[in-house]
Amino acid sequence: MTAFDIDELLDSSAIVVCCGAGGVGKTTTAASLALRAAERGRKVCVLTIDPARRLAQSMGLTELDNTPRAVAGLDEAQGGSLDAMMLDMKRTFDEIVLTHSDPQRAEQILANPFYVSLSSSFAGTQEYMAMEKLGQLKASETWDLIVVDTPPSRSALDFLDAPQRLGRFLDGRMIRLLLAPAKAGGRGVMKVFTAGLSVFTNILTRIIGAQALKDLSLFVTSLETMFGGFRERADQTYKLLKEPGTSFVVVAVPERDALREAAYFVDRLGAERMPLAGLVLNRVHTSTVDGLSVQRSLAAAEQLDDSGESPLTAATLRIHADRQAAAARDGHMAERFTAAHPGVGVVQVRAQSTDVHDLEGLRRIGTELAG
Amino acid sequence: MSDFPSVKLHVVTGKGGTGKTTVAGALALALAAGGRQVLLTEVEGRQGIAQMFDTPPLPYEERKVAVAPPGYSGKGGEVYALAIDPEAALIEYLEIFYNLKRAGSVLKRLGAIDFATTIAPGLRDVLLTGKVMEAATRERRGGGRLYDAIVLDAPPTGRIARFLNVNAEVAGLARMGPVRQQADSVMNLLRSRKTAVHLVTVLEEMPVQETIDGVGELTKAGLPIGGVVVNMVREPLLPPDALAAAADGTVDTTEITRGLKAAGVDDGARYAEGLASEAAEHARRVLLEDRERTLLAELDRPTYELPLLTDAVDLSCLYALAGQLAEQGLA
Numbered sequence: 001m002t003a004f005d006i007d008e009l010l011d012s013s014a015i016v017v018c019c020g021a022g023g024v025g026k027t028t029t030a031a032s033l034a035l036r037a038a039e040r041g042r043k044v045c046v047l048t049i050d051p052a053r054r055l056a057q058s059m060g061l062t063e064l065d066n067t068p069r070a071v072a073g074l075d076e077a078q079g080g081s082l083d084a085m086m087l088d089m090k091r092t093f094d095e096i097v098l099t100h101s102d103p104q105r106a107e108q109i110l111a112n113p114f115y116v117s118l119s120s121s122f123a124g125t126q127e128y129m130a131m132e133k134l135g136q137l138k139a140s141e142t143w144d145l146i147v148v149d150t151p152p153s154r155s156a157l158d159f160l161d162a163p164q165r166l167g168r169f170l171d172g173r174m175i176r177l178l179l180a181p182a183k184a185g186g187r188g189v190m191k192v193f194t195a196g197l198s199v200f201t202n203i204l205t206r207i208i209g210a211q212a213l214k215d216l217s218l219f220v221t222s223l224e225t226m227f228g229g230f231r232e233r234a235d236q237t238y239k240l241l242k243e244p245g246t247s248f249v250v251v252a253v254p255e256r257d258a259l260r261e262a263a264y265f266v267d268r269l270g271a272e273r274m275p276l277a278g279l280v281l282n283r284v285h286t287s288t289v290d291g292l293s294v295q296r297s298l299a300a301a302e303q304l305d306d307s308g309e310s311p312l313t314a315a316t317l318r319i320h321a322d323r324q325a326a327a328a329r330d331g332h333m334a335e336r337f338t339a340a341h342p343g344v345g346v347v348q349v350r351a352q353s354t355d356v357h358d359l360e361g362l363r364r365i366g367t368e369l370a371g
Numbered sequence: 372m373s374d375f376p377s378v379k380l381h382v383v384t385g386k387g388g389t390g391k392t393t394v395a396g397a398l399a400l401a402l403a404a405g406g407r408q409v410l411l412t413e414v415e416g417r418q419g420i421a422q423m424f425d426t427p428p429l430p431y432e433e434r435k436v437a438v439a440p441p442g443y444s445g446k447g448g449e450v451y452a453l454a455i456d457p458e459a460a461l462i463e464y465l466e467i468f469y470n471l472k473r474a475g476s477v478l479k480r481l482g483a484i485d486f487a488t489t490i491a492p493g494l495r496d497v498l499l500t501g502k503v504m505e506a507a508t509r510e511r512r513g514g515g516r517l518y519d520a521i522v523l524d525a526p527p528t529g530r531i532a533r534f535l536n537v538n539a540e541v542a543g544l545a546r547m548g549p550v551r552q553q554a555d556s557v558m559n560l561l562r563s564r565k566t567a568v569h570l571v572t573v574l575e576e577m578p579v580q581e582t583i584d585g586v587g588e589l590t591k592a593g594l595p596i597g598g599v600v601v602n603m604v605r606e607p608l609l610p611p612d613a614l615a616a617a618a619d620g621t622v623d624t625t626e627i628t629r630g631l632k633a634a635g636v637d638d639g640a641r642y643a644e645g646l647a648s649e650a651a652e653h654a655r656r657v658l659l660e661d662r663e664r665t666l667l668a669e670l671d672r673p674t675y676e677l678p679l680l681t682d683a684v685d686l687s688c689l690y691a692l693a694g695q696l697a698e699q700g701l702a
Contacts, residue, residue: 316649318608
């Protein structure tokens with residue numbers, strides 16, 4: 001297993017994207033990388049999606065205003081800076097609507113139930129908005145490095161696919177078909193309905209009701225001016241991910257499901273020719289006590305139990321045996337990954353005994369990441 | 372004896388990484404014990420059930436995945452599984468209610484099915500929960516297998532209240548009409564004594580916080596909360612009197628050296644420091660877990676604990692976990 005050079009990555013990249021399955025510590029990894037880069041002298045912005053409450057507080061992320069804010073408590077000796085923000089998906093979407101349409105139309109769109117649904121619960125909107133925000137941050141040319149945490153998707157791959165899926169969706173045949181009657185006349189929907197022009201309008205009406213179909217048609221019509229823009233923006237951001245200066249860090253824990261996701265992602269990045277920096281393996285169990293095997297520890301503990309001597313020692317031996325066993329298991333999982341992906345560098349972070357929720361903790365993890 | 376005798380539909384939620392699918396599987400096995408028929412369903416397209424039971428990916432069709440011990444009648448318990456896919460559910464819905472079998476495939480080609488299940492507010496969730504309801508309310512006459520219990524491996528805690536509160540979700544879509552009617556009957560079942568939403572967590576800050584938030588949201592939505600399942604619980608290894616001291620980093624290394632010697636580890640002095648620092652980390656972890664456990668206790672819900680399994684969860688582990696859930700009264 002070869003490591004990869006975290007400091008070199010942080011010093012030379014313009015964008016670092018942290019991706020992986022849910023619950024593997026992506027946000028903590030992203031925050032630790034960003035803090036380390038900033039304390040090495042770079043101007044850094046970290047875009048987080050859903051940080052733990054106390055971690056968010058420690059980074060000053062108490063206001064949900066969708067704007068990067070300076071993080072207090074940074075060591076600025078090297079001349080770097082760190083801003084952090086938490087993505088507000090709906091607000092980002094609203095802002096796109098407001099930027100791309102006149103006030104009256106914007107108001108119509110924002111109030112439409114289909115828009116509300118699309119902007120707050122469409123599977124993929126969060127991913128799309130994360131990409132959109134990344135594009136905006138990059139375009140502002142305010143930072144040397146942007147570190148992105150990706151949304152807690154069902155699967156790590158959603159992050160790559162969702163923006164295009166949404167683009168395709170808004171561009172799709174279905175939308176075109178729905179647009180046609182609306183364009184033909186003021187009461188297009190009803191016209192289509194009575195004329196029986198289209199099977200699906202008929203059926204959609206049966207399922208969701210005429211009022212809903214009218215809302216839908218209005219929504220689609222009012223968004224129409226923005227469609228081209230959506231697709232184009234999704235494509236642009238996708239390109240941004242392929243530019244030199246962008247690197248992906250895949251985050252996992254030494255468990256079967258998380259590593260399977262990581263492997264999918266590594267393969268996918270390869271197929272898309274997107275630059276993979278390496279794998280960060282969080283929560284790896286280790287033992288610092290060499291020479292005391294699981295068997296020997298347990299045998300010694302049993303002997304103490306039998307004699308009734310030093311329960312404390314027996315307990316510490318059992319704790320050690322558990323750790324040894326966990327370390328062996330984690331090592332085995334990591335080896336399995338490396339056997340299938342020999343070219344991928346792996347950096348390990350030890351399992352922490354407590355949750356990380358302050359800059360000091362992030363700094364410690366940063367040091368561990370850098371090896 | 373089950374703590375939830377009136378419940379037919381067990382909804383299992385939990386934050387990612389807490390083992391929600393494993394708990395759902397174990398609960399299904401526990402409920403099937405004694406010769407009962409149980410349906411285990413998933414709705415997120417992850418094929419988690421198939422992986423857990425080591426079967427090929429599940430189609431949109433009820434398949435037997437496991438057996439459980441027979442009851443007095445001698446009839447064996449069985450767990451069936453179904454992966455509910457919103458598109459297939461919509462097509463089935465169109466067939467049943469509108470006899471639109473062929474239209475379904477036309478609609479699919481046009482992208483209308485994808486469209487309807489992704490953009491129409493709440494429609495997707497109505498379809499998913501609607502299918503679960505259909506399985507839960509089957510009667511002797513009419514099609515389909517009859518089940519004694521249904522277990523739903525539901526979306527994660529962060530989204531569960533919204534997922535189940537389909538009424539509110541479709542409010543913007545349909546003030547009347549068939550979807551609204553469907554949503555109303557789903558809601559009636561979900562809010563009844565026949566349903567319980569169980570929350571799976573581990574003893575860590577974020578999952579516990581999400582569990583507390585989730586309980587709040589479910590309560591607000593009028594949905595019945597079942598038990599809290601604390602998964603992956605570590606056995607406390609240190610004697611209680613040594614715990615607090617160990618967490619502060621004061622472990623008696625002289626005592627450990629002496630103890631190691633007594634146990635025949637002659638080079639004990641070499642290991643004492645290392646063992647002490649591992650014990651300190653373990654103690655801090657245990658104290659943190661105790662704090663989280665106290666927070667969970669404030670929820671005042673029946674709580675069940677499952678141990679941390681050192682090896683990957685396989686079928687035999689699943690049966691063992693099922694046994695523990697039954698013993699503690701969740702099933």
